[in-house]
Amino acid sequence: MKNIKINKKLIILLFVVGITAVAFNAKKIFTKLDISNKQEVIAKPFVVKKNQKSATPNATLSMNPQQDIVGTWLMENSPSDKYVFTNDNKHYTYVDNVLQWSYSYEFVDYLSNGNPIPTGKYLIKFTDLDDGDVSYEWVFDVGPNPGDYLTLIGEDNGRMAFFIKQ
Secondary structure, eight states: OHHHHHHHHHHHHHHHHHHHHHHHHHHHHHTTEEOSSOSSOEEOOOOOOTTOGGGSTTOOOOSOHHHHTOEEEEETTEEEEEEEEOTTSEEEEEETTEEEEEEEEEEESBOTTSOBOOTTOEEEEEEETTTOOEEEEEEEEOOSSTTOEEEEEETTTOOEEEEEEO
């Protein structure tokens, strides 16, 4: 009987070690995957940082986020991945400096379910120019100057993305 208990403990230990290894590798893999709005898996750049103070609901926004978001934003930990927002409400996502997705974007005053957003909060609606898929992201930080931060959080999945203005 004692050997059976040891084997159970060993099995549990191996299970925990295996899950930890899978989780570690999944974190590395899924830091560039977003499967929330698509049926197939597609790579979109994003970085999650646990101690990023700027990603709180009380973060300070610029006086004009709709204007200040225009420009090129480099991913904080991966400068070859970037978001480009244009004056004509187009958004381009680059991964390893290669264009991957094109969207139209607009600041909206309603959630994806149609409910109004709180006053003083900003939400962007992205519409994929190829297939019409729609996604929404909260804007928590955006600044007009080079070196300023842009922090976006997915409305549906809570995914955080941190960028620095070029």
